Amino acid sequence: MASKQFNIIALAVFTIVLPAVAMATEFTVGDDSGWTIDFDYQAWVKGKVFRVGDKLVFKYTAGRHNVFKVNGTAFANCTVPPPNEGLTSGKDVITLSTPGRKWYICGVSNHCASHGQKLVITVLDESASPAPSPSPSTPKSSTPGSANNIGQPPSAPAAPAPNSAYNGILVSGYQLPMAAMAAVAFLVV
Numbered sequence: 001m002a003s004k005q006f007n008i009i010a011l012a013v014f015t016i017v018l019p020a021v022a023m024a025t026e027f028t029v030g031d032d033s034g035w036t037i038d039f040d041y042q043a044w045v046k047g048k049v050f051r052v053g054d055k056l057v058f059k060y061t062a063g064r065h066n067v068f069k070v071n072g073t074a075f076a077n078c079t080v081p082p083p084n085e086g087l088t089s090g091k092d093v094i095t096l097s098t099p100g101r102k103w104y105i106c107g108v109s110n111h112c113a114s115h116g117q118k119l120v121i122t123v124l125d126e127s128a129s130p131a132p133s134p135s136p137s138t139p140k141s142s143t144p145g146s147a148n149n150i151g152q153p154p155s156a157p158a159a160p161a162p163n164s165a166y167n168g169i170l171v172s173g174y175q176l177p178m179a180a181m182a183a184v185a186f187l188v189v
Helices: 002-023 041-045 072-077 111-115 164-172 175-188
Strands: 026-028 055-059 068-070 091-095 100-105 118-124
Touching: 041 118, 068 072, 072 100
Parallel strands: 026 055
Antiparallel strands: 055 091, 068 100, 100 118
């Protein structure tokens, strides 16, 4: 009897935990280009929804680049924090643990200021729906130094339509096997 109860409890925990793990997405920053100079990271962000639990993977040749998590002001000014705060492995993984704006720069030489090696994203809560994209007629300026963003970090694009990770269980076909397992568990009891 205790064994059956344990199995049911284990199944319940599995049913709750697996969808959360399965819904997390791992994003390789820059896709095949990786974390490098002269790459448009603002364009790379478009069409992606970042959620708490997702991971950013910064891939680069160790020694040629690094990754610093900074605040909005340091991002706008490409201010590099102390060296001991940098990530330098060449395959740095950052788990997005809180919602909000996140800023990352390369602290090598002038990679951030002169070569655009900087990334800003907005992380949504796990259950939050992304904001609708602005209409094409919505005026927006992302030109550095323009009147409406002087001294401000470039704004992140509005959150796009949800990605496949957001749809998670709904499109994975996962709900049918889980319902079958739950039914079998209740029959066994």
